[in-house]
Amino acid sequence: MGRPPCCDKSNVKRGLWTPEEDAKILAYVSNHGIGNWTLVPKKAGLNRCGKSCRLRWTNYLRPDLKHDSFTLQEEELIISLHEAIGSRWSLIAKRLPGRTDNDVKNYWNTKLRKKLMKMGIDPITHKPVSQVLSDLGSISSLSKNENLMMKNMIPTRIEPSNSKKNLILEQKQEEQAQPLEHQVQYHQVQHVLSEVASSSSSTSSSNLTRLNLPNSYSCNKTSSQAQMNPTCSSFDWSEFLHSDDPFMFQELQQCDIQRVMSSLNFSSLMQSEGEIFNDSNSKLASEDFDDVDCVASKEYQINNQFDQGHSFSGNSFVDGILNKDSEIIKATFPYTFDY
DNA sequence: AATAGCGACAACCGCCTCCAT
DNA sequence: CATGGAGGCGGTTGTCGCTAT
Numbered sequence: 213m214g215r216p217p218c219c220d221k222s223n224v225k226r227g228l229w230t231p232e233e234d235a236k237i238l239a240y241v242s243n244h245g246i247g248n249w250t251l252v253p254k255k256a257g258l259n260r261c262g263k264s265c266r267l268r269w270t271n272y273l274r275p276d277l278k279h280d281s282f283t284l285q286e287e288e289l290i291i292s293l294h295e296a297i298g299s300r301w302s303l304i305a306k307r308l309p310g311r312t313d314n315d316v317k318n319y320w321n322t323k324l325r326k327k328l329m330k331m332g333i334d335p336i337t338h339k340p341v342s343q344v345l346s347d348l349g350s351i352s353s354l355s356k357n358e359n360l361m362m363k364n365m366i367p368t369r370i371e372p373s374n375s376k377k378n379l380i381l382e383q384k385q386e387e388q389a390q391p392l393e394h395q396v397q398y399h400q401v402q403h404v405l406s407e408v409a410s411s412s413s414s415t416s417s418s419n420l421t422r423l424n425l426p427n428s429y430s431c432n433k434t435s436s437q438a439q440m441n442p443t444c445s446s447f448d449w450s451e452f453l454h455s456d457d458p459f460m461f462q463e464l465q466q467c468d469i470q471r472v473m474s475s476l477n478f479s480s481l482m483q484s485e486g487e488i489f490n491d492s493n494s495k496l497a498s499e500d501f502d503d504v505d506c507v508a509s510k511e512y513q514i515n516n517q518f519d520q521g522h523s524f525s526g527n528s529f530v531d532g533i534l535n536k537d538s539e540i541i542k543a544t545f546p547y548t549f550d551y
Numbered sequence: 552a553a554t555a556g557c558g559a560c561a562a563c564c565g566c567c568t569c570c571a572t
Numbered sequence: 573c574a575t576g577g578a579g580g581c582g583g584t585t586g587t588c589g590c591t592a593t
Contacts, residue, residue, distance in 0.1 A: 227562075227563090228561070228562075228586095228587075248578085249578080249579080250577085250578070262578085263563095263579080264562080266578095267562070267563085268562085271561075271562085299582065300581090300582085301581075302581060302582085313581070314561080315560085317582075318559070319559090321559095321583095323558090323559090
């Protein structure tokens with residue numbers, strides 16, 4: 213059953229590599245090429261684990277690697293991609309020729325993270341620290357009942373603040389006015405996003421929920437209102453989130469919570485969201501960027517309709533958060549995704 | 552001169568998925 | 573079909589060199 217073990221883990225050298233060991237790896241690869249790494253230590257005369265050899269090669273010895281410091285363009289691209297997809301270092305590194313995931317990860321941890329923090333930007337959410345703190349404050353100041361409700365309603369996974377959809381929409385609106393290098397970076401971010409989407413069906417952005425909302429939560433404000441309890445139509449989720457007013461929760465209770473909650477059935481929403489996300493992204497992943505415009509225009513139409521209801525009335529709780537988030541980001545960082 | 556603190560980065564660890572057996 | 577290693581990946585730790593005290 214199974215394969216034989218690659219090496220005797222207890223009897224191999226560990227720690228830093230010597231120039232002699234590097235030379236052996238290089239000599240072996242130049243003669244035999246890259247193949248089965250478990251055979252490399254034996255054939256190259258090294259007392260190392262095959263996995264260790266592979267790492268040494270991919271992270272340090274590969275001839276196509278750059279060993280000089282990161283450029284400003286690379287730095288900006290890393291930040292943009294990290295904001296869009298998080299710490300998917302291997303995907304980010306693929307967009308930086310000559311850099312490995314380890315390089316990018318180290319550079320982020322030692323330089324970029326600190327740089328962002330100095331600028332007052334939270335390196336995880338890419339939002340201003342003051343905003344993150346105020347958001348936390350708003351949530352923690354909720355009453356016990358409110359917190360319980362939040363627990364039931366908010367999906368546990370925290371997504372990047374800017375969805376692919378937002379990127380596509382902003383690209384359409386602003387791309388033409390941007391310098392060429394910014395456009396290139398922007399396309400790179402989008403390309404990676406499509407890869408992320410195609411590689412992970414679980415990676416979905418809440419913003420995409422809008423694309424597949426049930427009819428009762430469509431962009432048509434009046435029709436959604438018609439299906440709601442009349443008092444509910446005036447309930448403002450955004451206000452609810454930011455308010456310390458204890459009467460707000462009472463107002464919500466009067467709004468037929470049951471109906472609101474059933475309309476916000478997250479499991480079904482997430483499921484349908486996954487379906488449309490996978491569907492649209494199977495297109496995105498398989499087509500070139502020229503074809504993204506088609507999908508983008510469809511999304512744009514949907515969201516244009518959706519956004520006509522400028523109040524959050526009749527929209528989902530999460531949409532309220534995301535809309536607010538989007539407004540804050542646009543106001544604070546008008547150029548964040550201009551490339 | 553000694554050493555504590557820090558930054559940079561190489562290397563390891565543990566987990567996951569894929570696939571050979 | 574079950575098992576377990578290979579390879580990929582992200583997170584963490586270890587090591588080295590530089591600087592401030």
